[in-house]
C-alpha cells in the first residue's frame with residue numbers, strides 16, 4: 001500500500017466534498033459575489049497558508065503544464081521567495097498566477113477555494129479584503145466598521161441576506177477533517193516556503 005497515494009486520494013475526496021459545500025455558499029451569496037476570471041486580486045500580495053498534501057496536489061497540476069509555463073512558474077517561485085524576504089509582512093504574489101489567471105486552477109489549495117465569502121471564526125466575522133476594492137460584498141460593506149451594513153443591505157432590496165460562514169483555514173484543515181476523511185495535511189506553512197522546501 002502506498003501511503004502517499006492513499007493520502008492524496010482521500011484529500012481529493014475531501015476537496016470534492018468541500019467544493020460542493022463552497023459552491024452552495026457562493027451560489028447563495030451570488031448578489032454579493034463579483035469574482036471573475038482574470039481578476040487574480042486574491043492571488044497577489046498575500047501569505048497563502050498551505051499544507052504538504054495541498055502542495056503535493058498543486059505540483060501534480062504543475063506536472064501537467066507545458067515546459068514553457070513550468071519555466072515561467074519556476075522563475076516566479078524564485079521571485080516570490082525573494083519578495084517574501086524583502087516584505088515586512090512576508091507577502092508575495094502566487095507563482096502560479098500568470099497574466100492574472102491561475103495555471104493550476106483544478107489543483108489549487110483550500111485557501112484558494114474558500115476565499116471570497118465573509119468568514120466567521122470564533123464568533124468574529126471577517127469581510128474579504130476585495131470588498132474594499134469594488135469586488136465581493138462591496139455593495140454592502142461598511143468600510144468604517146469593517147462589517148456588513150444593514151442599511152446598505154436594506155436599500156438593495158435583495159431577499160438573500162449576506163451571511164458569514166465558518167470556513168477559516170484552520171477549521172477547514174483541522175484534525176477532525178483528517179480523521180473523517182482519513183488523510184493527513186502534513187506540515188503547514190506558507191505556500192512559498194513549502195515550495196522552496198521541495199527543491
Ligand code: SF4
Pocket residue numbers: 042043048094095096097101102103104105108109112
Ligand atoms: S494557486 Fe491559483 S488560485 Fe491559488 S493563489 Fe495561486 S494563482 Fe491563485
